[in-house]
Amino acid sequence: MRYVIDGYEPKRLFEIFEEISSIPRGSGNEKGIADYICSFAKDLGLFCLRDQNNNVFVRKNAGKGYENAPAFLLQGHTDMVCEKNAVTVHDFATDPIKLYVDGGFLKAKGTTLGADDGVAVAMMLALLESSEDMPTLECLFTVEEETSLKGAESFDYSVVTARKMINMDSEDEGVAVVSSAGGADVLLELLTDRIPCPDRPIRIKVTGLMGGHSGCDIHTCRQNANRLMGRILSRLYARKPFNLVSINGGNMKNAIARECVAEISVIDREIIENELDILRAELEAELCEEDKKLKIYLDKGRASQKMLTYKDTSSVISLLTLTPNGVFSMSPVFDRLVRTSCNCGVVETSEDSVRIWIKTRSSQNSEHEYLISVLRRFGTVFGARFELSGVYEAWDYVENSPLARDFLRIYSELFGELGITPRTEAIHAGLECGTIISRLGGCDAIAIGPNVYDIHSPDERLDLESFERFWKLVLALIRA
Ligand SMILES: [Zn+2]
Structure with a gap:
């Protein structure tokens, strides 16, 4: 194989990254990369276990001087997000990612790079192959993190002996994530009667809002189109009752809805025009800058x-106006961190029902359960059917994590002259750590990684020097 990365150490880490980049590995298509990892482990004579979902677990026994040290679990996901530019010809099911180096960054030609989370796969393989002495190393390669967390959810953890874990699915050098949110999807479905519509309905469209990620942007002032439509309809109904024909808004549960369309019947157009004029004026003063393109x-x-x-x-x-939506509570530990939230992401009308999908998130499992029970109770009030799916656990913050302390100390010792002050952080988005830690019945953990920018997009790029430092950091953490 001809490699494009040159001049970075250890050479094998970068070579392995290039090798795995030639194996297609979109979510659900992890067989090839699992084959590669298994044959890699077999060549090294290591214990290797692969389950029916293509999760792979490899163990390397302790080296000289580390016989009595506790085992270490390293973890990352093998799948990647498959996004490409409109003009790029690329089949993610069969084609290798085409790599090139540009000004210290590794990039892909017109596609996502897969450093999320190829960085973890390459790190684990290079450490398994390395002749450096270290404690017993257990490496877990999971599938389908980007879509369903199916890998982390389905793996049988009885084989894992370590209770110290480094997850390598973070993209910020100098930051150790120490807590992440769990999540769930709540469906409230209202069964509806239908009567003939005597006239042609009037359609109301809300569009032009900024939207955003239902975790990372939920604390912003951005309006949710579904909720705004609820406000419009509520206002009109107070003036004069009408009949709803349909309502459809948002297309992803985990995104703040940007658009919503409703059709209503048996009401004067003039009444609607008048009320909308008043509302537009009110919103002009209420909306944040990002939402000013609202129409x-x-x-x-x-x-x-x-x-x-x-x-x-x-x-x-x-249902639309009263459903809990947005920030439910803030973290008492981390400044400006949302602890629990929900997002009224999708509203859809079918023949005989109106469905509202709500994405919930929380970094505290007990409060998450409470929020879900609130939504269940709320549905009961209106006779709506309640359905819960896609539940995954939060990674609760644990004070004084020895691993987090090691991270802060070792990062400063190794790279102090760079002027980056290492810190810990909690996030209001999901990581596999929540699932894994709860399945292990507790585990000291951090999530770290080298600098990777614009993940999940064709602009994704890996900072090669940062990746070099990441190797030194992880090795020192394991050996500490
Ligand atoms: Zn990832």
């Missing part, structure tokens, strides 16, 4: 449809 406009709806009764229309409006 609310009217259109003609589809003819000969069926509509909801007044009662069901009123219930849908209540």
